[in-house]
Amino acid sequence: MLLGETIAVAFQSIRANKLRTALTMLGVIIGVAAVIAMVALGTGAQRAVEERINSLGANLLTIYAGQSFNRGVASNNRVSLTTDDADAITKDARLISAVVPEMQTSLQVKLGNKNINTNVLGTTANYTEVRNYTVPFGRMFSQGDNNSRQRFAVLGWDVPEMLGGNPAAMIGQTISIRGIPFEIIGVLNQKGSGGSWSNPDEQILIPLQTARYRIFGTDRLRSITVQVAEGVPLEQGIVDFERVLRREHKIRPGADNDFQVRNQQEILATQQSATQVFTALLASIAGVSLLVGGIGIMNIMLVSVTERTREIGVRKALGATRGNILTQFLIEAMVLSFVGGALGILLGSGTAIALARLAGWNTYVSPTAIGVAFVFSAAVGLFFGIWPARRASRLDPIVALRYE
Amino acid sequence: MNAALSTTAERMAMLPPDVPRDAMIVTRNLQREYDMGGEVVRALRGVDVTIRRNEFVAIMGPSGSGKSTLMNMIGCLDSPTGGEYWLNGFRVSELADDELARIRNKEIGFVFQTFNLLPRATALHNVELPLVYAGIGAKARVAKATEALRKVGLADRMHHRPNELSGGQRQRVAVARALVNDPSIILADEPTGNLDSATSAEIMQLFEELYAGGQTIVLVTHEHDIAAHAARQVHLLDGRIEQDFLTEKSS
Known part of the structure; x- marks a missing residue:
């Protein structure tokens, strides 16, 4: 089956259930946005520390009275x-x-x-x-x-x-x-x-x-x-x-x-590794919400498979192979997570910029974070879509055709 | 594997020697057993039937006679637990799932009692669907689907969705969908079951026209007056063929 046709069908069924799709996507949107915003916050803090290290000047030591x-x-x-x-x-x-x-x-x-x-x-x-x-x-x-x-x-x-x-x-x-x-x-x-x-x-x-x-x-x-x-x-x-x-x-x-010597760069390097841990922590907490969003996708895909049992039966009777059906539902799940991911990236970047403008926090939306979030959201769709899609593909056409 | 044989003639040579060379459907001692919670139900107890090219056969029988099971077998939706089945020379009784899907796509055109059209797709798109799974490109698909819809008299309803069509029109779309891939047989399961008598007559008229045009049609029904439209009737009872006779045309 042609891929373009499959994607068209995916969009069609997504359009058919606008509210449900929107709510499902919201899970992914919030997840991805949270990851982007949190990583932006962490990266911003890291870069601030880095800038400070660079602005200190090289080879500086500070002696304090002790x-x-x-x-x-x-x-x-x-x-x-x-x-x-x-x-x-x-x-x-x-x-x-x-x-x-x-x-x-x-x-x-x-x-x-x-x-x-x-x-x-x-x-x-x-x-x-x-x-x-x-x-x-x-x-x-x-x-x-x-x-x-x-x-x-x-x-x-x-x-x-x-x-x-x-x-x-x-x-x-x-x-x-x-x-x-x-x-x-x-x-x-x-x-x-x-x-x-x-x-x-x-x-x-x-x-x-x-x-x-x-x-x-x-x-x-x-x-x-x-x-x-x-x-x-x-x-x-x-x-x-x-x-x-x-x-x-x-x-x-x-x-x-009777005096103390401090290497300011060393202190800042410690601070930097602390902000790195902080970033990882924030990102993983946000990652949990992305996971929850993925479970939402799985849930809605399972509902969709049940609702469309007849359709699956018809498609199978008309010659769809298991692979065709599997691909169709998998692509639907991935379209959900992809579109959700894209919107989430916009929302997350917007939030990061707003935090910087309004609250004066150091934020930085790195292209890497965007790329990773996008790939990750697609992976979520793939991972959580596979089970419902497999269920759809394994339906017995006779049972599916008689399903009320 | 039979499906690997390229020409119909080559495949036909593999058929049992006693069947006519223009046999479209051949079953030999076809059996199907179901395991219903430990109890074995024998839905088909050895069915031998031969349907030749350009026959119009009605399969009849009361509920529980095994006619639905036979239809599923003929439609390659299910595999027998015993016996053999050839469809257009393909020995389908031994094919795996995906190969059956390909056979369904190329060799069989289904018409269902409940139409089974995709509700969100237009008539044209519904008719295109078998061609999609056959891997045919968009342009050729639209051309063939338009031609099929024209054949069933719905050229002016192509872009309507099923809920904008009458029951008779929906079933015509389904017939167009069954025809579009030039199948070996059209397999109609109670095609008039959800239609009033006037519309039923129209649909049966359509089948007769297709039959006259050389199409092989297998019709499953429990209504005698519908079965009377077919040229031949096969009656099932308790998983066996009870009667197999040619319809006497009253005209």
Whole structure:
């Protein structure tokens, strides 16, 4: 029997039972849409993390102040990182190509009558370069600005909006940080929070020396970010600055470090594998609904076979082989699942886009996910269609012709 | 396997020696037993019948006489449990399911009591159906189906669905469907059972015309006046042939 004829018959019988077909398809539509939307959500999260990894810049390590340990027992005296430590690393650690000390506190920031509370970060001029920032509006403060303790501020991408203005108009305005006036000289490009706890786009950069002497009044640093020189393995870089810091902190040989080193890329890689698990989990939950949709197809196909027993008998009497009947019902099931799958892909993609637009979530509808969903929905039709189709094909024509 | 023999003449040479060379249907000691929950019911107890090309035979008998079973055998819808059956030289008593389907498609045109048209398909499409399973292309199908419908006088009703046709017209569509593949026999099972007497007469008239045109027709009925339209009558009783005679034409 010609395939085109079989497909035409399938569409005909589908049109004959519009409501029933629509309800059956709805199962597949929801299943496929759920898979697409969930995978889009997971993939979006993964890509956000990936972007963040790429935007971090290569070979970055962050040193945080820790506690000193004495034979494995934490001692009470908290130690700290200071600007002197940063200077020492700059001077003595040869395998470190850049040192970015960071001093950070959440502070009141005022512009006109707008009053916000955000992170103020005292750092050096090389911050933007090391952290892969660009400065689309205005400029970053210079080494000279830092040395001369200029009251300059460079805003993260989201700050102008928080202060109720656009980035371009911010340049040259004066904000007050803890009551001290600062001139806005630049706005950084957008990085996105990347699902992380602190949003780098909401911070305000000021020169380290200005921060130290005019705002914070201390030489204690929150962290030092160091860039290991190109071509040098991270481990060697760590050994190099550890040597300098241990000397500065007068740690005896054999004693533990009183600081912690974090490899941000490693942290993000962990986060990435977590989002992968999350994606797989979401997809498999959505897959269950696709399975339920498939059972719906099987159910309706069984009903259809019973209803059309006479028709099957007639077709067999007129010369349809078992294979003809099997193909006919199988194709009907597959048309159901195929059309349902196509609509589901549209609905799922729409949902993913809507989530991105309205809720601001990171979503990404990958062509692979669409392809897999389509193939999977067709497979569902095949799998759940085979049993009803076999039942139809094995009907005895005599019994089928007499069926009322 | 018989079906592999290409020409009719070759197949005919395989028939038992005592049958005429123009035999269309030959059964020898045809038996069919059913197992009804442990009890064996012998529906056919050895039927020997020969129907030649261009015969018009009515198979008669009360219910339970085995005429439906015989019709199923002749129509290749069922296989005998004993004996042999040749249809147009094909020894169909030993064929498997799919081969039977092919024989039904090529050699037999069915006409049923309840018409058995596909309700959602047009008359034309219904008539096309056997050609679809014969693997004939769309253009040739439409041409042949149109010709068959013209033959039964429904050329102007081709695009109507069964529920837009009268009972007589539906049965004419069914006859057209039976004719379309140029079958060896037309097998009609109580074709007038659901029709009023005037329409019945029309349909029987149609069968007689086809018979006059050279068609072999086997008619299963329990009505004597319908059977009287046939040239020969075979009466069954208790799974055996009781009578086999030529109809005396009153005219």
